[in-house]
Amino acid sequence: EDQVTQSPEALRLQEGESSSLNCSYTVSGLRGLFWYRQDPGKGPEFLFTLYSAGEEKEKERLKATLTKKESFLHITAPKPEDSATYLCAAHTGTASKLTFGTGTRLQVTL
Amino acid sequence: EPEVTQTPSHQVTQMGQEVILRCVPISNHLYFYWYRQILGQKVEFLVSFYNNEISEKSEIFDDQFSVERPDGSNFTLKIRSTKLEDSAMYFCASRGRGGTSPLHFGNGTRLTVT
Numbered sequence: 293e294d295q296v297t298q299s300p301e302a303l304r305l306q307e308g309e310s311s312s313l314n315c316s317y318t319v320s321g322l323r324g325l326f327w328y329r330q331d332p333g334k335g336p337e338f339l340f341t342l343y344s345a346g347e348e349k350e351k352e353r354l355k356a357t358l359t360k361k362e363s364f365l366h367i368t369a370p371k372p373e374d375s376a377t378y379l380c381a382a383h384t385g386t387a388s389k390l391t392f393g394t395g396t397r398l399q400v401t402l
Numbered sequence: 403e404p405e406v407t408q409t410p411s412h413q414v415t416q417m418g419q420e421v422i423l424r425c426v427p428i429s430n431h432l433y434f435y436w437y438r439q440i441l442g443q444k445v446e447f448l449v450s451f452y453n454n455e456i457s458e459k460s461e462i463f464d465d466q467f468s469v470e471r472p473d474g475s476n477f478t479l480k481i482r483s484t485k486l487e488d489s490a491m492y493f494c495a496s497r498g499r500g501g502t503s504p505l506h507f508g509n510g511t512r513l514t515v516t
Binding site: 324328333336343390391393 | 406437443444445447450458460495501502504505506507509
């Protein structure tokens with residue numbers, strides 16, 4: 293059974309305090325690893341897709357990296373508006389089924 | 403930027419009643435999905451739909467569930483006889499061509515079964 297695990301469950305940072313979120317996966321036939329941001333009461337918002345080990349993608353203060361077993365979302369100098377739940381999801385199979393982790397709830401305070 | 407829209411945003415229904423959740427995917431997308439998220443739990447895959455047929459479904463998607471694309475723009479999820487445990491946020495998603503193009507999600511319908 294495909295499994296995606298995220299840690300930590302919750303993270304509280306001060307503005308400017310950089311950190312990393314972890315996503316480890318055990319799936320058969322990974323076709324891509326997705327990162328999404330989810331605000332309360334909203335749907336997941338697409339951030340990145342990573343396809344192969346060693347790949348990196350960046351967007352503003354976020355950088356996602358991928359190894360054969362895990363992915364990291366690095367947040368550099370976060371701001372309060374970065375507060376959200378960050379979800380990772382493994383894409384497997386031919387129908388683009390995504391297996392999600394439980395997410396990391398990030399709170400950035402002033 | 404094009405987006406996936408879902409209606410209603412909140413639906414309250416009594417146990418045993420039928421509900422239809424509606425979605426308008428992004429217009430040039432070809433692949434459509436329903437996911438659900440029970441409060442405090444993971445987002446879970448329900449079903450994928452392509453070329454007017456189901457391409458994959460999960461164990462959750464039993465005979466009580468059905469999907470339909472009644473016209474060129476709408477995509478619906480029907481639950482025939484709702485149970486208390488169907489209470490969740492239901493998300494519609496769509497994606498375009500390309501094997502690993504990202505799924506774009508709507509903001510969901512919160513279904514409350516009483």
